[in-house]
Amino acid sequence: MRWQLPLFAVSVEGPSMVPALRHGDALVVLRTPRVRTGDIVVARFSGLPRLVVKRAVREQDGGWWVEGDNTFASDDSRVYGPADVVGRVLFRYYPRPWKLS
Numbered sequence: 571m572r573w574q575l576p577l578f579a580v581s582v583e584g585p586s587m588v589p590a591l592r593h594g595d596a597l598v599v600l601r602t603p604r605v606r607t608g609d610i611v612v613a614r615f616s617g618l619p620r621l622v623v624k625r626a627v628r629e630q631d632g633g634w635w636v637e638g639d640n641t642f643a644s645d646d647s648r649v650y651g652p653a654d655v656v657g658r659v660l661f662r663y664y665p666r667p668w669k670l671s
Contacts, residue, residue: 576601578657580612582623586638586646591623596664599657611636613653621656622646 582595590610591597599612609626613636624636624646633652638644647653 574601577660579663580621580623584643586640586644587623587625588640588643590625590639591662594665595662597623597662598660600660601657603655605634605655605658610659612656612659614656615650615653618650622653623659624653626655 578599578601580597580599582591582593582597584593587610597612605611605626607626607628610623611626611634612621612623613634614621622636624638624644627635627637627647629635630647630652634655635647636653636655637646637648
């Protein structure tokens with residue numbers, strides 16, 4: 571059995587989630603399969619060696635149909651089919667979403 575922390579960090583790569591997220595954004599993710607339609611999630615497609623950051627659209631075939639916000643630059647469920655959700659994005663911590671004076 572492999573023990574894993576409930577929170578982990580990921581970095582966004584590429585333009586698939588523009589305008590909500592941009593390349594280089596750093597996110598904190600809660601490791602959970604429980605998500606709702608509209609949540610931004612970290613998921614895994616069978617056949618792809620990496621995790622992806624996408625928006626949950628609907629539950630389908632034992633997984634989730636996920637799509638990028640930028641339809642012109644996104645390989646998502648329209649290409650790979652349903653994905654296995656690893657976790658739900660809680661917040662972006664870099665670049666800072668707020669400015670202190």
